[in-house]
Amino acid sequence: MRRSLFIILFTCASVSLRGQTFHDIEPILLTKCSGCHKPGEAGPFPLLKYEDFTKRLNFIKEVVSTGYMPPWRADTLYSCFANQRGLTAEEKTKILAWIDNKAPKGKASKDKPVTNTAANKRAPDLVLKYPASFLVKGNNKERFIEFKVPFELPAEKSIEAVEFVTNNRKIIHHINYGFYNVPDNAIDVHAGTNIINTDEEIEKRGAFDHYKQQMVYYTGWIPGSSTEYYPNEFGWTLPRRGVVIFTTHYAAIAADEESVIGVNLYFKDAPIKRPVRIISLGSGGVGERDIDPIFMIPPNEERTFTLKMKTPEEQSLLYVWPHMHFLGKSFEAYVVTPAGDTIRLINIPQWDFRWQELYRFKKPVRIPRGSIIYMKGTYDNTKNNPLNPNNPPKFVFSRGSMKSEDEMFTLLLIYAQYQAGDELMELE
Numbered sequence: 143m144r145r146s147l148f149i150i151l152f153t154c155a156s157v158s159l160r161g162q163t164f165h166d167i168e169p170i171l172l173t174k175c176s177g178c179h180k181p182g183e184a185g186p187f188p189l190l191k192y193e194d195f196t197k198r199l200n201f202i203k204e205v206v207s208t209g210y211m212p213p214w215r216a217d218t219l220y221s222c223f224a225n226q227r228g229l230t231a232e233e234k235t236k237i238l239a240w241i242d243n244k245a246p247k248g249k250a251s252k253d254k255p256v257t258n259t260a261a262n263k264r265a266p267d268l269v270l271k272y273p274a275s276f277l278v279k280g281n282n283k284e285r286f287i288e289f290k291v292p293f294e295l296p297a298e299k300s301i302e303a304v305e306f307v308t309n310n311r312k313i314i315h316h317i318n319y320g321f322y323n324v325p326d327n328a329i330d331v332h333a334g335t336n337i338i339n340t341d342e343e344i345e346k347r348g349a350f351d352h353y354k355q356q357m358v359y360y361t362g363w364i365p366g367s368s369t370e371y372y373p374n375e376f377g378w379t380l381p382r383r384g385v386v387i388f389t390t391h392y393a394a395i396a397a398d399e400e401s402v403i404g405v406n407l408y409f410k411d412a413p414i415k416r417p418v419r420i421i422s423l424g425s426g427g428v429g430e431r432d433i434d435p436i437f438m439i440p441p442n443e444e445r446t447f448t449l450k451m452k453t454p455e456e457q458s459l460l461y462v463w464p465h466m467h468f469l470g471k472s473f474e475a476y477v478v479t480p481a482g483d484t485i486r487l488i489n490i491p492q493w494d495f496r497w498q499e500l501y502r503f504k505k506p507v508r509i510p511r512g513s514i515i516y517m518k519g520t521y522d523n524t525k526n527n528p529l530n531p532n533n534p535p536k537f538v539f540s541r542g543s544m545k546s547e548d549e550m551f552t553l554l555l556i557y558a559q560y561q562a563g564d565e566l567m568e569l570e
């Protein structure tokens with residue numbers, strides 16, 4: 143029998159091609175632009191109202207048609223994500239047609255404007271901020287500062303979303319933070335050291351260790367990333383009492399800057415039935431020594447590395463979060479199941495350090511037990527890479543220090559234990 147060949151048109155969202163007034167395309171603009179182009183966010187000006195857009199039509203036409211905005215570096219033909227910022231071909235056509243048609247306003251519809259996630263619709267339920275601003279000296283040195291922020295609540299809380307907040311994103315290379323349960327009342331969560339400059343204050347190192355006995359969850363922030371949100375019954379539980387420890391990696395800067403850091407927490411009422419976990423594969427995580435070849439990048443070379451990891455349990459994957467530094471060129475991850483099926487996770491054909499993301503799937507991705515996760519990363523340590531921190535290029539490797547002149551080849555996975563029917567579940 144002859145096999146027929148199907149051509150499958152693969153798009154991440156379907157949009158009906160109706161009229162082209164502002165109010166018709168407003169939901170697209172609000173979801174795909176306004177999240178960053180609003181006060182306090184990364185975008186340099188607001189894009190919220192009709193006039194905000196009409197003031198800059200030519201500019202918007204340019205950034206939309208070139209694909210410069212919205213910034214989204216994952217290949218949308220490879221895999222789909224719920225938090226995708228990129229425009230589909232139809233969305234792009236609609237916006238450009240509206241601009242070419244002299245941007246009519248049209249009539250407002252009764253439908254409510256769309257926003258990205260539940261977390262963006264309301265104010266946070268709890269803000270855990272370091273109470274003082276930290277002066278990052280402009281001496282062209284990177285530094286790693288740990289901040290401790292205590293919390294004491296009447297009861298434990300179910301977490302729906304976490305969002306890192308800061309007054310000054312551009313000086314942060316990345317940040318990791320962990321939530322620790324401190325049930326022992328003999329340990330005062332408010333007392334003692336609250337801040338450690340890990341490079342200079344040798345004697346203070348370890349001052350937080352007695353809080354670190356019971357880590358409940360950890361996560362992080364990297365340039366470009368947004369809220370970490372757990373739909374449906376997924377999430378984790380914040381204990382009644384404990385501390386958050388932020389490990390902040392500040393970039394080397396030339397002039398003094400102030401930095402305030404913290405995390406917004408969003409609660410949900412129901413207890414968490416599906417606890418999420420996070421695991422880090424590759425440098426700084428599981429399988430660091432199995433990276434093939436050994437993770438070193440000689441000067442004036444482009445080099446590709448791979449890592450294969452076996453999954454010990456059946457999982458429902460909610461997020462993938464690839465991480466590399468400035469030599470990163472491309473990143474791909476996929477899974478091969480014991481039955482031989484391939485599940486594509488993520489492909490970033492042109493790595494861009496400025497725009498990284500925790501990529502949230504539209505449906506939980508079922509990873510059968512015994513599957514192999516494949517990671518593949520290519521690095522460009524030549525002088526053709528404009529972001530290469532070394533000129534002339536130097537020998538680069540991963541020393542576990544996470545300094546930006548070192549490299550990383552890491553994939554973080556946020557997942558829960560698989561339950562029957564997960565793969566059919568729609569995640570918001």
Ligand code: HEC
Pocket residue numbers: 171174175176177178179184185186189198201202205206211212213227366
């Ligand atoms: C993830 C955050 C984010 C989203 C989403 C986003 N922008 Fe931006 N936008 C930025 C940042 C940051 C800048 C300034 C830095 C830059 O130009 O790269 C910017 C710059 C711009 C500029 C100026 C470009 C320049 O060359 O100076 C325009 C115009 C723009 N955005 C339009 C849009 C439109 C239209 C959308 C939606 C279709 C959008 N942006 C979505 C973050 C965002």
